[in-house]
Amino acid sequence: MSTTAPRPAERRSLGDRWHEAPRVLKVLVWALVALFFFALPLINPPLLSTPDSDFGSVLFTVAGYGLVALGLNIVLGYAGLLDLGYVGFYAVGAYTVGVFGSLHGDLPWPILVILAVTVSTASGLLLGAPTLRVRGDYLAIVTLGFGEIIRLVALNSEFLNQARGIQDIPRPPSLELFELPTLSWDGAVATVDLNDTSVFAKFGLLDGVPYYWLALVFIILILVGDTLLQNSRVGRAWEATREDEEAAELNGVPTFRYKLLAFAMGAFIGGLSGALFASRQGSINPETFIINLSMLFLAAVVVGGQGNRWGALAGAVVVGYLPERFREVADFRVLVFGLLLLLLANFRPQGLLPPRRARRARKATQQLQHLEGTEGGARA
Amino acid sequence: MPELTKDDRSAQAGPGGRPLLSMESVTLRFGGVVALDEVSFDIREGEILGLIGPNGAGKTTAFNALTGVYQPTSGRVVFDGQPLGRRKRYQINRLGIARTFQNIRLFGNMTARENVLVGADSHHRSGVLNSLFRLPMHRRETREGLRLADELLDMMDLAHRGDDLARNLSYGEQRRLEIARALATRPKLLCLDEPAAGFNPVEKQRLMDLIRRVRDLGNTVLLIEHDMRLVMGVTDRIVVLEFGKKIAEGAPEQIRNDPAVIAAYLGVDDDQLSEEDEHL
Ligand SMILES: Nc1ncnc2c1ncn2[C@@H]1O[C@H](COP(=O)(O)OP(=O)(O)OP(=O)(O)O)[C@@H](O)[C@H]1O
Ligand SMILES: [Mg+2]
Numbered sequence: 001m002s003t004t005a006p007r008p009a010e011r012r013s014l015g016d017r018w019h020e021a022p023r024v025l026k027v028l029v030w031a032l033v034a035l036f037f038f039a040l041p042l043i044n045p046p047l048l049s050t051p052d053s054d055f056g057s058v059l060f061t062v063a064g065y066g067l068v069a070l071g072l073n074i075v076l077g078y079a080g081l082l083d084l085g086y087v088g089f090y091a092v093g094a095y096t097v098g099v100f101g102s103l104h105g106d107l108p109w110p111i112l113v114i115l116a117v118t119v120s121t122a123s124g125l126l127l128g129a130p131t132l133r134v135r136g137d138y139l140a141i142v143t144l145g146f147g148e149i150i151r152l153v154a155l156n157s158e159f160l161n162q163a164r165g166i167q168d169i170p171r172p173p174s175l176e177l178f179e180l181p182t183l184s185w186d187g188a189v190a191t192v193d194l195n196d197t198s199v200f201a202k203f204g205l206l207d208g209v210p211y212y213w214l215a216l217v218f219i220i221l222i223l224v225g226d227t228l229l230q231n232s233r234v235g236r237a238w239e240a241t242r243e244d245e246e247a248a249e250l251n252g253v254p255t256f257r258y259k260l261l262a263f264a265m266g267a268f269i270g271g272l273s274g275a276l277f278a279s280r281q282g283s284i285n286p287e288t289f290i291i292n293l294s295m296l297f298l299a300a301v302v303v304g305g306q307g308n309r310w311g312a313l314a315g316a317v318v319v320g321y322l323p324e325r326f327r328e329v330a331d332f333r334v335l336v337f338g339l340l341l342l343l344l345a346n347f348r349p350q351g352l353l354p355p356r357r358a359r360r361a362r363k364a365t366q367q368l369q370h371l372e373g374t375e376g377g378a379r380a
Numbered sequence: 381m382p383e384l385t386k387d388d389r390s391a392q393a394g395p396g397g398r399p400l401l402s403m404e405s406v407t408l409r410f411g412g413v414v415a416l417d418e419v420s421f422d423i424r425e426g427e428i429l430g431l432i433g434p435n436g437a438g439k440t441t442a443f444n445a446l447t448g449v450y451q452p453t454s455g456r457v458v459f460d461g462q463p464l465g466r467r468k469r470y471q472i473n474r475l476g477i478a479r480t481f482q483n484i485r486l487f488g489n490m491t492a493r494e495n496v497l498v499g500a501d502s503h504h505r506s507g508v509l510n511s512l513f514r515l516p517m518h519r520r521e522t523r524e525g526l527r528l529a530d531e532l533l534d535m536m537d538l539a540h541r542g543d544d545l546a547r548n549l550s551y552g553e554q555r556r557l558e559i560a561r562a563l564a565t566r567p568k569l570l571c572l573d574e575p576a577a578g579f580n581p582v583e584k585q586r587l588m589d590l591i592r593r594v595r596d597l598g599n600t601v602l603l604i605e606h607d608m609r610l611v612m613g614v615t616d617r618i619v620v621l622e623f624g625k626k627i628a629e630g631a632p633e634q635i636r637n638d639p640a641v642i643a644a645y646l647g648v649d650d651d652q653l654s655e656e657d658e659h660l
Contacts, residue, residue, distance in 0.1 A: 225512055232511030232518060233501045233525075236490070240498045243487035249469040250447055250479060252502020252565050261508070355489075 015356070037216060041209045042182045042198065052327040056198070057208030060280060061324070063215035064273055065316035069300040070222050070309060071269025076298070077306035077355075078235065079262035080242025081132070082140040085147025086297045088127075089267040091289035092120040093274025095154060098166035098284055104159075109172050113275050120271020121264050128263035132256060147294050155286040165285025169278050171203040172214060203279075211280045218276070219313075222269060226309050238262055239307075299337075303344060305351025314352050397425035400600050401477070401569055406445055406455035408438075408624075415441040417624040418455065423569060428591065428601040430615035430632075432608070434644060437621040439604045440482055443571050447479050448472040460568065474502055478567035480558040482574050482604075488547035492538055492557050493529050495546050499564030500525040532560040536590070552583055556590075563594065570594060571602040576610065588614040608645075612636060620644065 018026075040048070041056040049055045068090065075081050096116040100107045107115070131142045154160045177200045184193035198209045229235050237258045240248035249255050278284050296319050304315025323337070344352070399422035408416040415438045423429050431439050444450045446457045448469040457464045459475055467475070478499070487495050504525065510518040533539050536556040541549055546557060555575055562570055572591070576584040588610055595601050605611045611618060612632040620628040620635060622644045628635055635641055 228512050228514065229508065233504055233506055233521065234508055234511050236494060236498050236501060239490055239494075240487050243489055244485050246449070246469075247481065247485040247487070248498065250449070250473055251499045251561060252470050252473040253498065254468070254470045 034216075034220060038213060041212060042180055044183050048325075050324050050327075053324055054206075054208055056212055058321065058324045060208045060212040060215060062317055062320035063212050063219060064277055064280075065297070065300055065320035066219050066313050067215060067222065067269060067273040067276070068297050069304065069312035069316040070219065070226060071266045071273070072297055072301045073304075073306060073309060073312040074226065074238075074269070075262050075266035076301055077308065077312065078230065078238040078242065079259055080136075080238075081259060081262060082136060083143045083263075083266065084140050084298065085143035085145065085150075085291075085294055086266070086270055087289050087291065087294040088143070088147040088150040089120045089124060089270030090274035090277070090293070090297075091147075091150045091154065092123050092267075093117065093271030094278035094284050094289070095160060095166070095274075096120070096271070097275045097278045098169050099160065101170040102168045103161060103166045106170070109170050109279065112170065112279075113272070116275035117268050117271045120274065121268045124264045124267025124270075125260065127267075128260045132259045132263060144291075144294075147289075147291055151286050151289050151291075154289070163286060165283060165288075166278075167283040169282050169284065171279055171282070172210075174202045174204070174210075175200065176202045205282065208280070211276070215276055218272060223309060230309075234258070234261070299341070303341065303351055305353040305355065307355040308351070308353050311351050311353035311355070318352070397427070399423065400425045400460060401446060401602075402458045403442070403446065404456050404458060406442075406452045406457060408441055408445055408450055409453045414624050416445060416452070419621070419624070419626050420455075421619045421626060421629055423600060423602055424617075425568075425600055426595070426598075427616040428595050428603060428614055430611040430618040431602060431604045431621065432606070432611055432618060432635075433621035433627075436623075438624040439621055440573055441624075442621070443479055443573055443602075443604070447477055447571065470502070473565055473567075476566075476568035477571065478562035478565045478569070479571035480555075480562055480573055480575055482577070484551075484554045484558060486546040486554055486557060486561070488545065490546060491543050492533060492546055492549060492553075492560075493526075493542040495557055495561045496529040496532055496564045497525050499561040500528045502565040528564055529560075532563055535563075535593075536560045551578060555579075556587075559590075559594075563599075567599065569600045569602060573604045574606065575603070576605060576607065584610055 041059050044055060050058045068086065071089075072083065072086050075083050075086075093116040096119045097112045099105070100115055101109070101112045127142070127146055131139055154165075155163055160166075179197045179199050181192045182196050182198060184191055184196065198207055200210070203210050203214075230238075237248070237253045237255075240251070240253050241255045241258055245255050281288075300315035300319040301312050302315070303318050304313065305311025318340075326336075348354075401423040403419055403421050405418045405420050406416050407414065407418055417438075419438070419442065421429075431442060433439055441450070445452050446459075446464070448464060448467060448471075451466070459472075459477060462475070464472055464475075487498065490498070501521075504521040506515070506518040506521050509515070530539070530542070533542050536559060538549075538553060538556055538560065541553060541557075546554065549557060555577075559570075559572065559575060575591070576587045579587060584607060591601055591603065591614060603611070603615060612635075615632060617630060618628075618632055618635045619626060620638070620641050622640075627640045627644060628638045630638070
């Protein structure tokens with residue numbers, strides 16, 4: 001294998017060394033990172049915590065944006081499809097839960113979520129099948145229209161309760177296993193606050209923490225799936241389609257099918273986030289799903305760095321967390337946000353965390369060695 | 381060694397084997413422009429067929445017609461006994477026709493190796509489930525794909541560039557990478573649209589040697605190239621287009637002395653012909 005000439009030692013970055021680290025170590029580090037994020041609302045760290053609003057609720061909001069950004073990243077970042085109406089799928093997910101859980105039925109919550117993602121995925125396929133055949137600019141217009149149409153349908157349809165919206169949307173079933181105390185900070189000194197506890201997995205009205213945890217579980221699942229897919233035939237087909245559709249097609253990629261797949265996956269994740277949002281909120285109405293939300297979702301992906309799942313999550317933090325943390329400037333929120341975008345466009349046009357393509361590629365070589373290694377082992 | 385070492389068909393069949401692809405009076409109009417006018421020719425299995433002609437003669441359009449980019453206005457293309465009909469581009473590729481582009485069209489933000497892998501994937505079948513759960517099919521296809529990619533990168537002198545983004549490759553490397561990507565789809569017919577454009581004579585000669593090697597591995601090659609001397613040296617037969625019409629077809633020596641061809645190239649003699657691409 002002439003291609004795997006060792007790289008000079010001094011050029012090995014931290015990232016390279018991380019990639020060569022033993023598997024156990026990697027799993028351990030990832031587990032710690034995950035644990036940190038699960039514990040975040042309990043630790044309540046002074047600088048991170050939001051003084052003006054419930055930290056758990058803010059974290060849930062951010063996680064919700066994170067989910068959405070991961071979904072939109074597949075559509076926009078990987079497959080290169082400009083979807084300006086992503087809020088539509090979010091709304092479809094939320095309304096499905098509302099309609100079948102409260103307005104016209106009382107299905108159990110897990111069924112509602114499955115139904116929500118099914119309906120939103122189906123709507124993605126229905127919208128994508130005719131529109132993904134045409135060129136990119138049309139897609140932007142059609143999706144923009146789709147986002148608005150969903151809202152207008154909700155607003156005008158008697159069946160969907162018009163402007164009144166839907167109340168009493170079911171929450172996830174509570175476990176109420178044990179109580180977890182949170183930390184309260186006085187300067188750098190932490191004390192265990194026994195008055196402010198979070199009951200593990202009690203999905204109530206006030207405590208946002210369990211919802212955050214639930215969203216975090218979904219984020220982790222999607223991150224794992226996203227990683228596996230991106231580094232596979234499917235991920236390559238998406239990227240080739242994004243880079244040059246005609247060249248991809250002429251090299252054997254059925255681009256339409258892969259675009260539709262990306263679109264459906266985006267719709268699936270959008271619907272899931274909408275369902276979670278509705279369950280947390282307990283009530284929804286058409287005004288919840290205005291077009292601005294689509295733009296915020298889009299901003300999360302673009303700010304973060306389209307094509308990089310970590311970038312998408314970073315973007316979600318920027319869009320979802322910063323405005324809550326800095327309520328002082330709440331009145332100028334939009335202005336500050338605009339300024340930030342302007343700066344970003346100037347200094348980091350690829351986003352905060354653009355895709356690290358070169359490094360990902362090196363993984364291919366390792367993968368080959370790994371595969372051949374296990375094969376050899378199997379034969380021996 | 382998978383894939384590449386097919387049985388050496390060319391050795392037995394040689395130039396003059398059965399037709400692999402037939403253009404049957406293909407006409408292609410763009411509005412008022414007749415880019416191809418009743419063009420018919422065969423590409424025989426195992427040969428290197430040169431397609432030449434002055435600028436705007438319709439060479440690239442012929443490529444587009446036989447790879448499904450454009451539907452012929454009339455006439456048809458038959459490949460391996462089957463009319464291409466309304467097949468999609470990727471289906472035509474899977475039938476066994478691969479091509480490169482006159483203006484390089486790589487996946488710039490993917491690495492060289494990934495570019496080739498996309499080609500290799502054209503015959504793979506693992507989809508979402510296989511990839512998500514890393515099922516045996518995914519593992520086998522990944523292994524095959526990576527091996528084929530390394531083999532082709534090596535063949536195209538790109539082994540050291542596998543991990544670099546395609547857009548960071550030099551011009552010559554990009555041209556060779558396009559060939560590697562096309563070859564990865566395991567074509568029966570490889571169509572090269574001016575693969576040596578912008579090369580110096582040494583680079584050109586090296587590329588022609590490569591093309592001959594590709595043929596010797598069992599591929600049939602259709603080659604557009606302006607440099608007459610090179611075309612004469614590497615091809616088995618040549619088809620000449622002018623203003624969308626086929627004006628000559630035959631062995632290189634025949635073409636060299638064909639009055640219609642000489643007229644098409646403004647009656648310049650051999651030595652000037654080889655400079656043709658400079659001012660084209
Ligand atoms: N998509 C298109 N729309 C309109 N006209 C076209 C199109 N493609 C090609 N043509 C016209 O068809 C004719 C043949 O063009 P083509 O690109 O096939 O020539 P060529 O032989 O490849 O020339 P070159 O040596 O410059 O590459 C030209 O007159 C060109 O302008
Ligand atoms: Mg051309």
